[in-house]
Amino acid sequence: MYRAAASTLTALGCAFAAGLCAPTPASAASPTAALTAVARTPGGNYHLATPTRVVDTRYGQGAPRGTVDPGEVVKVKVTGVAGIPTTGVGAVVVNLGAVAAKSYGWLVAYPSGQAKPATSTLNYRAGWTGSATATVPVGSDGTITVIAGAGSTDVLVDVVGWYSSATSTQTGGALLDPQDPYRLEDTRYNGGAIPAGGTRVEQFGFYDSAGSRLKAIAANVTAVAGSTTSGYLTTWSGTGTRPGVSTLQYARGEVSPNTTNVPVTYLGVDGLGSSRYSFSLTAMGAGAVNVIVDVVGYYTTAADGVGTVYVPMAPQRLADTRIGLGVAKGKRGTNSTAQMLMPTGLVTTARTKAFVGNLTGTGATKSTYQTIWSGTAPTDSSTINIAPGRDRTNGSIVLTPKSDDGARLRYAVFNQNASADFVIDMTGRFDTSPDQPAGASSSKRIVSHQSYLMPAAKGR
Structure with missing residues (x-):
């Protein structure tokens, strides 16, 4: 069962669904002058990585070929890949996937060198393919550990981003402004399903009186029940070549969510002084699929130190x-x-x-x-x-x-x-953030939204 009373912002306000309308953010005035820049400490800052598959046990990539069996350990090298440095990495954001699981079970991802925790990162059932994004502290050897608690399955690990440690020399990291879930998109009520092989572009206005620059959003992306086929979705900036990784896999007739960090593209400033950004959703399956996007945070390069x-x-x-x-x-x-x-x-x-x-x-x-x-x-x-x-x-x-x-x-x-x-x-x-000035607060918010399907490529 999905949430039916969903509404989606448009460029002029919000669209109605089932007689309800999602709260519309307050209109943005022209941004005020940015607060004085501060010297930023590196610990806990977020950095984008080049989305990269580092483990695929179906082909022996990054780990021995073959299913991961109960109790079997896979050590995943996450530093020195996908633009991640070899030192100064506190944690990594990965998309952990199970492919065609042999039986019910779960995977646990945790920092190498520590005892296996009594937790689970991804649960699966026999025959199921799916994924979950996890933020995992990195062991001193630059690896994380993935172990099957029960049930054999092939395993995928895709790198999405990373957080710097206190010893990092990396600059330009982003701070998070966490939010309660806010529904940005629901294609059931805003333009219809994304066709097989299609890409939907999401554009939105973003206001921050401190003048920060948005680098990514944290969002729960859901493939809605009713899709006629299985497939996968990729969320990406929409700039350059689409990465060869998946954000989530969906099965026919199921609801499939995954919360991940989505990089955005800066489009400039509109007439009201709000910055404009976009990202893209690409559906790869044999049939169309409806998609929901719920935003739970904003990653911005806040020079004033306002954020977490x-x-x-x-x-x-x-x-x-x-x-x-x-x-x-x-x-x-x-x-x-x-x-x-x-x-x-x-x-x-x-x-x-x-x-x-x-x-x-x-x-x-x-x-x-x-x-x-x-x-x-x-x-x-x-x-x-x-x-x-x-x-x-x-x-x-x-x-x-x-x-x-x-x-x-x-x-x-x-x-x-x-x-x-x-x-x-x-x-x-x-x-x-330890650099946030006393009394400072965030005013980051989405102020408008519109989306469209990319035109289909013409045949020759």
Whole structure:
């Protein structure tokens, strides 16, 4: 079940769907003067990588050829590839894929040299092909470890980006402004499905009074149920040659989400002073597919230091309704919201603004969707879609506002239909940049949106 009450911004406002309209951001005035630039510390800054496949066990690329069996370890070299330096790398963002899994199971990605955590990064079932994007701290040898907890499968690992460590000499990194999920695109109500082999260009206005430059968005990209065939989607900047990697694989009749970081192309400034950007969605399958894009953060080169930096952490389990870990035990019913508190030892109440981790939905009695977010306001977005016998994992960036008493940080999970369990694993957090001036705040927001299909190439 997908979220039907979805709406999409157009260049003039928003389009209606099922009688509802998504909140429209306030109109942008001309940007004010940028704050004074500050000396930026490198730790936790995000950097784009050239999207590159570094492991494909079907062909023996980057790992021995053949399926990865339960307990088998694959060490993945992630430094010195795809434009990532050999030193000064704190964590890497990878798209982890399972291909034609032999049986039910899961993969775990974690920093090499550390003990295997009791978490999962990607869950799969027999015959399934799919992926999940994960942010993984890098071991001292420049590698991450992928292990199959159960179920044999071929494995793909694509590099998307990386976070610098405190010892990095790299400049030009971006800070994250995390957001509650905001629906940017839903092709069901805005132009229709992307045809096989087609590319849809998403253009939007972006306002930031500090004068930052957007480098990427963090977004949950979902292939909607109703696609007539299996295939894959690639999200990319739309500039130059499309990368030879996939963002998500989708199966016929299923809802397939994946949260990832999408690079954008700068188009210039419009008449109102807002910067214009674009990115592209390419569908590679035998049939058309509808796509949803929910934005959960903006990566900007904020010279004034306003934003958050990534703090790597060993993967750990925050909540599990099956056993009552971090939340009351028991499946969640229809239209239920579970409010939770972050463990005090894992965050800094004064500086932590969000965490990154995986939401896994399991044991559903009917088709449903689940959403992980701050819990402070309604959202028309979903994080995962699950069904009986079809568990699903997806990563997300989750805002963590202060609790009512100001002593703890909180977040929430919503379950839409019937009953289902959920599991939450944390792999890192985002803290206010140490360079952010006292009292400074972000005003980054999308102010307009339009999209179009690229014309089909003419035959000769």
